[in-house]
Amino acid sequence: MAINTVAHLNFQGQARAALEFYHSVFGGQLTVTTYGDFGMPAELPGATNVVFGQVVADNGFRIMAYDVPGPDAPVAQGTPTTHRENGVTITKEPFFLSVRGETVDEVGALWEGLAEDATVIEPYAPAQWAPAFGMLTDRFGITWILDVAAEYTPA
Incomplete structure (x- = not known):
């Protein structure tokens, strides 16, 4: 299955x-x-x-x-609640959407598209754990994590 x-x-x-x-x-x-x-x-x-x-x-x-049908549907949209503070991510959101690709260029193109009218939480750049990583909240209030898969080397 x-x-x-x-x-x-x-x-x-x-x-x-x-x-x-x-x-x-x-x-x-x-x-x-x-x-x-x-x-x-x-x-x-x-x-x-x-x-x-x-x-x-x-x-x-x-x-x-x-x-969601109805004018009083309980859907939270609008002001993002996620931000970076003292090197950590602070949030009240129940989830983020994560997109992971194989190359910096491939994921960077997706970043550029999603970043249009978005609130950037962490700019797309090299990170300690990945060749590139970024976090943003798009114009619809959805928070995305985009990163490039790090090459795995067994210990």
Whole structure:
């Protein structure tokens, strides 16, 4: 049996924009289905919101997202809570998304895409544990860690 773990992001009316943005950064196939596509009358609020969306790329990247229905949906977005202090990462976020690649250039291109209108927590640069590492919170309030896999040498 094979399984996959895929991040599923919850938004309040921003799922389409977020998925389109991630598609522009990572490539692949974009799928967006709205509540209206599933039969919600077009005149109702939220009919154009995303009930199912995903980006699936050949390089292994995959993410899902939807718009939580209702105006009072408990989805925290906006001001990032993660920052660096005295050499450590301080956060109240329950998770980060991590993207790891094989080369500094390949991951650097993804960094440049995600960094557009983002809050940079730790600039993309060489780190003690990796050829390159960076952390940012994107324009949709999602915090990403990007790094380059270090070459493993057994002891």
